[in-house]
Amino acid sequence: MSTEANSPTRSLTRTEAEHRAAHLAVTRYDVELDLAASEETFASRTTIRFTSDAVRTFVDVKPRVLHRATLDGAPLDVAGLAEGRLALELPAGEHELVVEATMGFRNDGEGLHRSVDPADGLAYVYGMSFMDAAPSIFACFDQPDLKAPYSFTVTAPADWLVVGNAPARDTGILAGDGAAVKRWEIGPTPPLATYFVTLVAGPYHVVRAEHDDIALSLSARRSLAPVLDREADELFTLTRQSFDELHRLFGVRYPFGDYHQAFVPEFNAGAMENPGCITIRDALLFESVSTRADRSFRAALIAHEMSHQWFGNLVTPRWWDDLWLNESFAEYMGYRVTADATAYDDAWLHQSYARRTWGLIADSRPTTHPVAGNAAPDALSALQNFDGISYARGSNVLRQLAVRIGDEAFLAGLREHFTAHRFGNATMHDLFGRWERAAGVDLGDFTRDWLLTPGPDTLRLDRAAGVVRRTSPAAYPAQRRHQLEVAVHRDGGWQREPLVLDADETPYDAGQAPVLLDATESTWAISPPDAVTMAALPALAPVMEEPQLRAAMWNNVRMALFAGEVSPAAVAELLVAAPPVEDTADGVRSALPWVLETVLPMAPETTTARFHAAVRTAAQAATPGSEIQLSAFRATVLSSTDADVLTRWAAGEDLPAGITADVDLRWKAMRRLAEIGATDADALDAALDAAPSATAKVQHARAVASLPTPEAKEFAWARALGEVSVPNHEIDAAGHGLWRPDQLELTAPYAAAYFDRLDDLVAAHQGWVQGVVVAAFFPLTHVDADTLARAKAALERDLPGAVRRRLADQTDELERRLGVLQRWAD
Known part of the structure; x- marks a missing residue:
């Protein structure tokens, strides 16, 4: 008898884990996986040897189909599988549990993830057992304090490499169903927690x-x-x-x-x-x-x-x-x-x-x-x-x-x-x-x-009182000692002064000199620049040579805007005077995404054009081939509104000396063309078909979703609802492309639909990607009271913890942006 798993799974609670750890000790795992039989599923057979007290508990298993299970040779009723758990009635002593199941490959970065490389059509597999995902690969007692050695036997296509937590041994070629397969053996390993058991398999290139x-x-x-x-x-x-x-x-x-x-x-x-x-x-x-x-x-x-x-x-x-x-x-x-x-x-x-x-x-x-x-x-x-x-x-x-x-x-x-x-x-x-x-x-x-x-202290300079004030959040009072360095601009340069804050008020007389608190970021606090410093920075920042001080300055300004303590217009003046192109990384937390997605939508309308001119000038002034040139040119591309120039850059034409035409630059230019409505989905599809790659597929998803057309927004929304199944990063990219501050009329129906169909959005995904979808598809560009009210109302509903956390964070960000705009209006 077998049973199909079609009920939602349940996450292990701390109480359940403590109970299980008090009564069980796992001796070893032997896992057999057949990865060669299907592109959708794989066979999993797990043998767990353990000792226990006389106790009723369960083993974690999340299969497509649970075929059979035996405990000490006696069959168990697999129809009892519920919420990813198979009940066990254990007598005291040593036990052997055998579980045979068909598991599903996943495309969300968890469990046994299978992907096909668009560049050549080859398939690759890797295991991610973290946080509730291990039972979708093998049956286990899935908690960090029931560690045990593991051995794996893996059947895979003959041209695949197999790697695991211990050296993998090739046992030879075996006959498969019409194709040669190979069997590999791994382990035994030292004692491992379930959450970092992995397997990497595919036609990988190895060095x-x-x-x-x-x-x-x-x-x-x-x-x-x-x-x-x-x-x-x-x-x-x-x-x-x-x-x-x-x-x-x-x-x-x-x-x-x-x-x-x-x-x-x-x-x-x-x-x-x-x-x-x-x-x-x-x-x-x-x-x-x-x-x-x-x-x-x-x-x-x-x-x-x-x-x-x-x-x-x-x-x-x-x-x-x-x-x-x-x-x-x-x-x-x-x-x-x-x-x-x-x-x-x-x-x-x-x-x-x-x-x-x-x-x-x-x-x-x-x-x-x-x-x-x-x-x-x-x-x-x-x-x-x-x-x-x-x-x-x-x-x-x-x-x-x-x-x-x-x-x-x-x-x-x-x-x-x-x-x-x-x-x-x-x-x-x-x-x-x-x-x-x-x-x-x-x-x-x-x-x-x-x-x-929890909660960071805020350190503020009060010039009139001649003190630095230390405040902790009202909900989380603390008495933290801060040992830091203060940078003061005197006599034509920045001077460092040590300062220890071990009281709510610490004497400090800066006169009217610009001041940056915590210049080396040695403590953990928000240190917003005061009005005197903020007014001086557009003149001082362009000649600020010390890299760490520039980093501290930008972090202080970023946090000040987040807290509503400086105006978008003041930040805009600093961006134009000294654009933060020294942050040459290209990640989601870097300076350029913050400028494009947070500051410019709140700043005066002319800021985007002024920022574009500033970064273009910076790129032209930089040494060809330097990181500053590349960083400034990326900002130039992503802030441009010149369709002809962007089209040439996307084709690798008329690029400045020192700038390389590569996949990243090509798709940045095409994404910007999409955002300003100067291309269409057919052209973006053709670009992907001409040079398919995993990177290009993600960039293509964002570019298509950014187009100012109803079809583009439907493209993104279908991925949110799971109507089109794509890997994790394409979902995230489509969500970010959907929301454009200059497309509010077009995206308004989706801003409403997000809250109306939140349950559908959540149900269409699982695990890590649930949080991704909730965050990426939140209508953050609709900075208005109605959207905020709907977001707060949604938080009153019964939501999974991961969903509530992401929704609460996005709601807080929306409320803060609305507050900044209201506070600094006109």
Whole structure:
């Protein structure tokens, strides 16, 4: 007898996890997967050996069809499968559970994700077991504190490479149904938590190396083979340097055998730290021209995921309330290792641009949460806390902690922690206890104010009173000590002055000199420029030479606009005087998207043309081939309204000397043509057909959705509702393309439909992509009281936690933008 799984699944709660961990101990997993039989599904057979008390519990399994299950040789009633759970009535003792199922490949970046490369039609598979996804690959007790060794047997097409958490062994060619298949064996691994069990399989191109008796390898799609070969030397160099530095710092050798880094398509996050087999979004191979900021981010990511091999993989949190120990720690160590041990010694500068405002904004919203000790009632709710607070604020706090207790004590506590909990689980209190003993200090106040109390302090200069005021959010009072540097413009230049704020008011007399608080961003606070400073910046910023000070200036201005403390017109003057093209990264959190999507729609109408002229001038003045030229030219393309010029640039014609015609530039120009209505869907389709690639498909989706036509908006909306099934990044791109501030009449029906059909939007997707859809398709360009009222009303409904979090954040952003426009009207 078999049963089809057609009921919604349920996320594991903390209470359920604690109950199961108290009564079960898992000995090992043996998983058999057949990836060769179908393009839609795969066969999964799991054998779990474990011991238990006499208890009623369940195993997690999320199949297309559950064929059979046996417990100690006796059949179980598979019709009892409900909400992704199969009930178990266990006597005390040792057990063997066997579960046979047909699982479905996915295209949302979770579970066993299968994608077809549009460049050559080849298929690729990778596993993402994070947060509730593992049971859609194999049956398991899916929680972080039931760790066990894993062995895999994988049947795959004969021309595929198979990689997993331990070295994969090719057992030879076997006869398949009309095609040759190959069987691979993996493991047994050291004890692993379910959430970082992975498998990478497909006709991948692979490059191999070795360092310090660790076998290293890289893989990517065949169509990216030339790119991987070009990048391999730098990637291996960064990997070697990071290993050496982490071995030096931790005093514990990497414990998981080989180290494979797989660049995989359509990955939701930047990377995932699966032991022995890191999965990385393959956009980070850089098909197009890249900048030092792009490469610095990639270097920090490589070190970040390697740090996880100790913090997260060797020692794992018991539950998701301590996820910050994974991410904050890896974020801090990633940038520290990159700055100290690689060629990217300016990594902290790039972190300022890429991460700081992300964290401060998240920490300022109504959905803020502590860095540590979050309730995380279930796994899916915990996923929402993988945000700028857990990464950016948490890493800043750990950086402060290392200074406070001294690096020797900081590292000594870590080494003891890794040794005491090797291949096991631990909590925040375990780690902080070791730090307190190593340093001989009580960290109770530090923990309370910096880790357990959410919300950032705001630091404001009060010139009339001659003080700097420190305020914490009314809902989250704290008494934090801020040790920072102040930059004061005196005698024709910026001067640094140390300042310690350990009271609500600290004397500080700046006279009428422009001041930038927290010039090195050593603390965690919002420091908006006051009116005197803001008025002076358009003249001072163009000649501000120190990179870190420029980063601090822009972050302070960005947060001041977010808080409504400066006007869009004042920010516009600064943008025109000194456009932030020194932020040469091209990510969603970088300066250019903020300018185009946040500032310009709120600024005076003439600002876009003035900004375009400023960045065009900057591009012309920059050294040909420099990063500043590339950054300024990207801004020039995306702010242009000249259809003829954009058409030539899209064709690779009349480009300035030093600018390369590549996929990225081509699609930026075509996207801008779409936004201004100077092309059509047929032309965009033809461009994609002429040079298909995964990158082009995502850019095509955004460009088509940006067209000012009813058909374009229907194109985007069909992807929101799941009527057209496309991979995760195409959904996100279509959502961002749908909403244009100059197309409000055209998008108004969809602004209403978003709230009317919110349940349909949510039901059409699952997991990570649910949050993506809710955020990307939120009508943020409709900055009006009616849309805000509808958004607030939607929050009164019964919504899944992931949906509520994203909807609440978008509603807060809409309310803030409306408040800024109302406050600074005229």
